[in-house]
Amino acid sequence: MSSAMEALYSGNKDEHPEPIKAEVRGQLPTWLQGILLRNGPGMHTIGDSKYNHWFDGLALLHSFTFKNGEVYYRSKYLRSDTYNCNVEANRIVVSEFGTMAYPDPCKNIFAKAFCYLSHTIPEFTDNCLINILKAGDDFYATSETNFIRKINPQTLETLDKVDYNKYVAVNVTTSHPHYDSAGNVFNMGTSIVDKGRTKYVLFKIPSSVPEQEKKKSCFKHLEVVCSIPSRSLLHPSYYHSFGLTENYIIFVEQPFRLDIVKMATAYIRGVTWASCLAFNKDDKTWFHFVDRKTKKEVSTKFYTDAMVFFHHVNAYEEDGHIIFDIISYTDNSLYDMFYLKNLNKDFEENTKLTAIPTCKRFVVPLQFDKDAGVGSNLVTLPSTATAVKEKDGIYCQPEILCEGIELPRINYDYNGKKHKYVFATELQWSPIPTKVLF
């Protein structure tokens, strides 16, 4: 196990920009053609400096090209400004999620202020290591900051740097966008203390732009679908994904929050972005549903108990209810587990999750008897999930579907529709997935 641990989480990975022919055991179906793109951290040491957290590592892009029963593999580091500055300085000079660094040689890029509250915060990283986004015909490496990087899906070369902030006021975004059947992208981000407000912004990037436009850019045609005010100006929720059904966008405002005052002073205090996240177990978790046609939020207040979650599984509508599945935790120990100092041979002692991932299903009635009495359960579908009418809103409790799964996937053709199967990794108390389940 400890060697699996080391192979998974440490050591700088080599890049293989030229295609390597894979050895295929068995046979691949002939219909399987195309390129599978993957992203993730590949380098955690630069010169004498080391990142603290696995989510900090420099983005390494991977591709698997499937053609006529053969597979070719390539990999290439994303040449982000972050990568280039770090390599040039031969040390970490750009801050990441779990590592605070101080710019020096590349001051011009990263010394620009994050300008509300303070002028000392460097610009966020463009080390886009988490996911790949398809916007129009283009592919982008993404993270959770306002920067994404266009890439060439064939050669894995790094192209333009796109700043979401130029098109929509967001400082952080999710790396789990949704797509509709026409290929339009839906994503959301948080606009922090902009014009005296902090809000969550849902936006759409169209898949195509008018023919006559010379330099085609989907981002120029980005549309704000709706913004939801944060319950707190200085403590907006952190979120890693959101849900989509045929008619609604689902946003879960959890009491796992960014502390903006801490963020604004993190740089001068020498603490990390990660330390600006906090869970308040005594608060509620609020559900928001935005009608995709009217672009208005459903006005009923829906809430549940405090929780921390990262991944939506899927969501759909049935008989006037919205049903959505998420993988949730009773505390925020998950991100803490990925500090590299813990991910060594003693990981079994060091990395114990104190909360097990639990797949929960919420069943939320949008149409219900307005005269129902306080205390009555408004769910009319066969489920152990409840939605109890209270004086100030509707209190939802989930049905527990199962425990010990993470990284959920569904057949995306069923996104927003009732699904049968979920593909996930089994995750118990340690961060090494041991099985693929479905």
Ligand SMILES: CC1=C(/C=C/C(C)=C/C=C/C(C)=C/C=O)C(C)(C)CCC1
């Ligand atoms: C740099 C940076 C951030 C980075 C977050 C990252 C990199 C999160 C990765 C999450 C993953 C990989 C989750 C998997 O389930 C924040 C906190 C948004 C805020 C400010 C700057």
Ligand SMILES: [Fe+2]
């Ligand atoms: Fe994720």
